[in-house]
Amino acid sequence: MTVPTCKQLINGKWQESTSGNILPVTNPSTGETIAQVPLCDQSEVDKAVQAALAAFPAWAKTPPQARTQILFRYKHLLDAHFDELYRLVTREHGKTLAEAKGSVRRGIEVVDLACGIPMLIKGETLSETGGSVDYMSERFPLGVCAGITPFNFPAMIPLWMFPIALACGNTFILKPSEQTPLTAIRLVELLVEAGIPDGVMNLIHGARDAVNALLTHPHIRAISFVGSTPVARYIYQTGAANGKRVQSAGGAKNHFIVMPDAPVDAVIEAINASAFGCAGERCMAGSTLLTVPGATERILEPLREAAAAMKVGPTDSDESVDMGPVISKPHLEKIHGYLAQSEKEGAKLILDGRHVNVESAPNGYYIAPTLVDGVNPQSGIIKEEVFGPVLGILRMNSLDEAIEQMNQSPFGNAGVIFTDSGKAARQFRREVRCGMIGINVGVPAPMASFSFTGWNDSFFGDLHIQGTEGIAFYTQQKVTITRWF
Numbered sequence: 001m002t003v004p005t006c007k008q009l010i011n012g013k014w015q016e017s018t019s020g021n022i023l024p025v026t027n028p029s030t031g032e033t034i035a036q037v038p039l040c041d042q043s044e045v046d047k048a049v050q051a052a053l054a055a056f057p058a059w060a061k062t063p064p065q066a067r068t069q070i071l072f073r074y075k076h077l078l079d080a081h082f083d084e085l086y087r088l089v090t091r092e093h094g095k096t097l098a099e100a101k102g103s104v105r106r107g108i109e110v111v112d113l114a115c116g117i118p119m120l121i122k123g124e125t126l127s128e129t130g131g132s133v134d135y136m137s138e139r140f141p142l143g144v145c146a147g148i149t150p151f152n153f154p155a156m157i158p159l160w161m162f163p164i165a166l167a168c169g170n171t172f173i174l175k176p177s178e179q180t181p182l183t184a185i186r187l188v189e190l191l192v193e194a195g196i197p198d199g200v201m202n203l204i205h206g207a208r209d210a211v212n213a214l215l216t217h218p219h220i221r222a223i224s225f226v227g228s229t230p231v232a233r234y235i236y237q238t239g240a241a242n243g244k245r246v247q248s249a250g251g252a253k254n255h256f257i258v259m260p261d262a263p264v265d266a267v268i269e270a271i272n273a274s275a276f277g278c279a280g281e282r283c284m285a286g287s288t289l290l291t292v293p294g295a296t297e298r299i300l301e302p303l304r305e306a307a308a309a310m311k312v313g314p315t316d317s318d319e320s321v322d323m324g325p326v327i328s329k330p331h332l333e334k335i336h337g338y339l340a341q342s343e344k345e346g347a348k349l350i351l352d353g354r355h356v357n358v359e360s361a362p363n364g365y366y367i368a369p370t371l372v373d374g375v376n377p378q379s380g381i382i383k384e385e386v387f388g389p390v391l392g393i394l395r396m397n398s399l400d401e402a403i404e405q406m407n408q409s410p411f412g413n414a415g416v417i418f419t420d421s422g423k424a425a426r427q428f429r430r431e432v433r434c435g436m437i438g439i440n441v442g443v444p445a446p447m448a449s450f451s452f453t454g455w456n457d458s459f460f461g462d463l464h465i466q467g468t469e470g471i472a473f474y475t476q477q478k479v480t481i482t483r484w485f
């Protein structure tokens, strides 16, 4: 059976890649190949950059309120195609339809934010600073910006980037994940339909070579990246060494602390949704549970029962499924490797999802929710990002010890406490070293008007993605000091 080959958008024209390198795109629910994606080379990256560079002066001069008219139309088109978009996310990524819907909605909220850009990029003045001198600061776009995105949110993460960049007057090149490029193509097709001028938005496909060409291209001013920590660090270092502004979000290892006074039912629901939602493939997924004496006995068995009851299966054809597949066979094998290693080190799988049998989709990449107790704190599943439906459990002696354990992690995306105590919550809020925290909230992911504030090895750069920092990232300031005689 022939499958479509993904096209690239360069200077307003959809075109086939000339590189000759292609990879299959699979539906992880079934293992079937649904498209082919080209891996473009330096010459194609250069064409996209030249197109974006040529389109920049006119777009930067277009009044902000005219730029946002296109984004208003885009927002309406995204709403009108909402069903198609979330189904596409499910098909190429494997999220449940409900999870896919939520993720597309979160992405559209960034377009809502970008539509307010005439208000958000207004400058500042200070008059009469002495001797008839007035100060004024204005925000200007940077030029050509590029976005490189991961597989796990095929709609939301590209939408974190280009709507704000374009609204600020920049031109853009998107390089989506080669594992999930189809939703990105549809997002860009709709932007073209909304009226984005030729060259202002470009889309290329590829992997390491394409990314290196973007990182070193002299005409790219800024790079936005979301992906794993080793690549995020490399992007930051290489982009900065090539004189670019970089915001580079990496991987995570997020902890839940459960206190003895936390309400059991609400905690179980929140932990299940966080650890096993999107099959654990979220940078905000909780993956280590730290229990404080009194909490362990109350929550462990109900948690095991609730996790065991989750239905695992093909999300594209069965709406009753609670959890879908992971992205690929190699990724599934990597998760199995972490579990085998933790068993060797003496841990006990009190819920073992490795042998799940999905009869309706025998070639999909499935692992059911897995709970690992008695883990060595030095074990890979505690220290590294597994990125699967696996929750490691560590029994702590006190809140102080739990916070200390959390703070040993090199990552710093999210942390959550479940408690009824304002005192414990306040201590947690003040002392944990990560950028997004939840107090009785399982997935503390900020909405579009707040920045996505990862710390430590979960973020490299100065200005985070979306929110006010996102707008600052895509603009540069000019201060004018005036005196009239």
Ligand code: NAD
Residues within 6 Å of the ligand: 148, 149, 150, 151, 152, 153, 157, 175, 176, 177, 178, 206, 207, 208, 209, 211, 212, 226, 227, 228, 229, 231, 232, 249, 250, 251, 252, 282, 283, 385, 387, 413, 452, 454, 458
């Ligand atoms: P990845 O790092 O493998 O790939 C991300 C992007 O980088 C892709 O576009 C890929 O083509 C490119 N890439 C991969 N290897 C490269 C290399 N050696 N050189 C240059 N470019 C390269 O990440 P992934 O597996 O697609 O996504 C999952 C990761 O993303 C997880 O670690 C997850 O925590 C992280 N993530 C972080 C956030 C956040 O906001 N912090 C959000 C979502 C996902």
